[in-house]
Amino acid sequence: MTAGRPSFILSFCLACSACVALKGGMLTPRETPTRELKELSGVWKFRADFSPNRKRGFEEQWYKRRLEESGPVIDMPVPASFNDITQDVQLRDFIGWVWYEREASIPHHWTLRDPGPRVLLRVGSAHYYSVVWVNGVLVTQHEGGHLPFEADITSLVQSDPSPSCRITIAVNNTLSLHSLPPGTVTYNPDTSRYPPGYFVQNIDFDFFNYAGIHRPVILYATPKAYIDDITVTTKINENIGLVLYNVSIEGSTEATMTVTLCDKKGNSVATGSTSSGALKVPDANLWWPYLMHKDPGYLYTLEVHMKAKSHLYIFEDQYTLPVGIRTVRVTENEFLINEKQFYFHGVNKHEDSDIRGKGLDWPLIIKDFNLLHWLGANSFRTSHYPYSEEIMDLCDKYGIVVIDESPGVGIKQVESFDNQSLSHHLVVMEELVRRDKNRPSVVMWSVANEPASELPPAGYYFKTVITHTKALDPARPVTFVSNSHFARDKGAPYVDVICVNSYFSWYHDSGHLEVIQIQLNTQFEDWYKTYHKPIIQSEYGADVVPGLHSDPPLMFTEEYQKAVMQEYHAVFDVKRKEYVIGELIWNFADFMTVQSTTRVVGNKKGIFTRQRQPKAGAFILRDRYWNLANETGHLPPRSRFP
Ligand code: GCB
Numbered sequence: 001m002t003a004g005r006p007s008f009i010l011s012f013c014l015a016c017s018a019c020v021a022l023k024g025g026m027l028t029p030r031e032t033p034t035r036e037l038k039e040l041s042g043v044w045k046f047r048a049d050f051s052p053n054r055k056r057g058f059e060e061q062w063y064k065r066r067l068e069e070s071g072p073v074i075d076m077p078v079p080a081s082f083n084d085i086t087q088d089v090q091l092r093d094f095i096g097w098v099w100y101e102r103e104a105s106i107p108h109h110w111t112l113r114d115p116g117p118r119v120l121l122r123v124g125s126a127h128y129y130s131v132v133w134v135n136g137v138l139v140t141q142h143e144g145g146h147l148p149f150e151a152d153i154t155s156l157v158q159s160d161p162s163p164s165c166r167i168t169i170a171v172n173n174t175l176s177l178h179s180l181p182p183g184t185v186t187y188n189p190d191t192s193r194y195p196p197g198y199f200v201q202n203i204d205f206d207f208f209n210y211a212g213i214h215r216p217v218i219l220y221a222t223p224k225a226y227i228d229d230i231t232v233t234t235k236i237n238e239n240i241g242l243v244l245y246n247v248s249i250e251g252s253t254e255a256t257m258t259v260t261l262c263d264k265k266g267n268s269v270a271t272g273s274t275s276s277g278a279l280k281v282p283d284a285n286l287w288w289p290y291l292m293h294k295d296p297g298y299l300y301t302l303e304v305h306m307k308a309k310s311h312l313y314i315f316e317d318q319y320t321l322p323v324g325i326r327t328v329r330v331t332e333n334e335f336l337i338n339e340k341q342f343y344f345h346g347v348n349k350h351e352d353s354d355i356r357g358k359g360l361d362w363p364l365i366i367k368d369f370n371l372l373h374w375l376g377a378n379s380f381r382t383s384h385y386p387y388s389e390e391i392m393d394l395c396d397k398y399g400i401v402v403i404d405e406s407p408g409v410g411i412k413q414v415e416s417f418d419n420q421s422l423s424h425h426l427v428v429m430e431e432l433v434r435r436d437k438n439r440p441s442v443v444m445w446s447v448a449n450e451p452a453s454e455l456p457p458a459g460y461y462f463k464t465v466i467t468h469t470k471a472l473d474p475a476r477p478v479t480f481v482s483n484s485h486f487a488r489d490k491g492a493p494y495v496d497v498i499c500v501n502s503y504f505s506w507y508h509d510s511g512h513l514e515v516i517q518i519q520l521n522t523q524f525e526d527w528y529k530t531y532h533k534p535i536i537q538s539e540y541g542a543d544v545v546p547g548l549h550s551d552p553p554l555m556f557t558e559e560y561q562k563a564v565m566q567e568y569h570a571v572f573d574v575k576r577k578e579y580v581i582g583e584l585i586w587n588f589a590d591f592m593t594v595q596s597t598t599r600v601v602g603n604k605k606g607i608f609t610r611q612r613q614p615k616a617g618a619f620i621l622r623d624r625y626w627n628l629a630n631e632t633g634h635l636p637p638r639s640r641f642p
Helices: 007-011 154-159 362-375 389-398 419-436 458-472 513-531 558-575 616-632
Strands: 036-039 042-048 074-078 097-105 118-123 129-134 137-143 149-152 164-172 183-188 198-203 217-222 226-237 240-250 254-262 268-272 276-281 300-310 313-323 328-330 335-337 344-348 379-381 401-405 442-449 478-482 498-501 535-539 580-585
Touching (some): 074 097, 118 129, 118 154, 129 149, 137 149, 226 313, 240 254, 240 300, 254 276, 268 276, 313 389, 344 401, 344 535, 344 616, 362 389, 362 616, 379 580, 389 401, 419 442, 442 458, 458 478, 478 535, 498 513, 513 535, 513 558, 535 558, 558 580
Parallel strands (some): 344 379, 344 580, 379 401, 442 478, 478 498, 498 535, 535 580
Antiparallel strands (some): 042 074, 097 164, 118 149, 129 137, 183 198, 226 240, 254 300, 300 313, 328 335
16 A cells, blocks of 8 residues: 555544533434435445655645546445445555435425425435545534444435435545554565555454445435334233333424334234333244244334424324344343243354445345355354344344344453543444444344453453443343453453353364363353353354365364364354353355455354355254254244244
8 A cells, every 4th residue: 555644534523423421313214104214225426545654635725616527436336345346456455535426306395395394315324434424514424334323314405406416425535543453554664675655554353354334325304394213112911012212303392192002914903102212012023043043133114204393384204113022131041031941053154245345235135144044043243333224124034143242352452441442342332332223133232242351451441441331231241252361351351141252173173172171161160150141153164265175074074064063063052051052153255355364265264154045064063053043933934934
């Protein structure tokens, strides 16, 4: 990479999100009779700012006029990572600001002022730091990928009679010691070894730092007095389901509402007329995980209808929220869903695919769910960042249980445990809980993956992040995923469930399958005797270059991955009768990483290739997962997901 220092970006933010507590809701935009939605997916104009200091776009105010007036542009799909779209290796590994732009037509009635609708611009996620302008006016900034942000552009749209607006989004992928995930930039001034102005981004996590606008950008309109947020929690008392709800309204202090809970057929089963309350559902259909019930993922809909007075106007707004009635509880050695023991037999995933990188892609999403069904997987962890709302909606619908992980991956340096990092981490947890709090599929929050949790500041850091997350959501357990020494881990005392990663016979004792059972047994006993908390094997696995074979099994062959699994499974089968409550293979599919001597065009620990074809290990896991599901005795016919 040849360019000047991009570090200015870290001080650029005008209103850094880490400095403010979150206000307002972040309901997934849905079309209802009172809400309209316009998706802006497609081809946008694009330019990476290759100037030595990466500042040219700001110095020349590219956002002030059409992007193609300030220089050459290329076409760029949205949503998608920009990295793998062109043949330009400099763009693939680019660090700094990239600029996106498109025109969007605005429906005429959105531009009417009195009373007119409220118009919002929402970005599902852009990685990592975003600045957004509409018609050259700064409307918002956001720090962090993987989570949505939005800007109220009502006054802009309603003060300009033109039928379209120009949206410019600058996105910077530079990671710092205080970003989540963290990273550092190394400058190499030695011109006898590097080109002038050379710098690289270093990261402590094992996936490619894909960047760009990863999820849909949408425009949507609500009434000016509107349903801002809904919070739902559920309880079960014998056969009565209890839906506790709270609705917050903005734009008016005089609102009335009706709240109707409907079953799958659309029949009303309970109603309310206050902004918060409890709806009783006799003979409730509970939300059950996939393979735990013949009708998994049962969703009611909560239809909120509000009428509000503001000035001379009466506003009406409607929002429909899917609701699953279920409970979650953790004991010393069990994970209970609806008071029944739940065993996680699932996977870790990535949002990752050829060409698209981390860009949302419907065919891939549905293919992945079909593969999960085929595999008999009942759960996954959103390693190592929040996945799209589109994916989470399907988890709710299919009954796929989710451990919802924050982008707290690669927290390794002591500086990344300081107050600046901590306060940003708290905000990220607020954003994540705000987005996913109503999802029945989400049964646990994971605040981080493999941090340096043995470092002295880790105790205070994780105590604070976990306490904060529990305060935001008292109804769900909280964890983080550890690969530290059980006795020296400073965060483990604060988690509800111990999640441990280990790669016996891979990163150490390489090639020695015979050590796995001894070491795994010791691992479980050490953690359990120290903390008396249930344990999930949150990662285990081995790389396979598909098509490589050997007998006896050698590393990187299909046989070796199978053998590693079988050694692990033997121990799981003993310990799951005691306190092990789950196993999540690393990884569902091969995925892209930085280039290194240990990665062969990415991480190959997938049981599926990056193109989603099974390796031999997939069949081992499939047999195991369906057998495990059989033990619960509620199996749907296997042929349902051939
Ligand atoms: C881990 C990490 C994961 C890596 C994996 C590996 O422990 O949590 O991000 O990709 O190991 O394959 O090394």
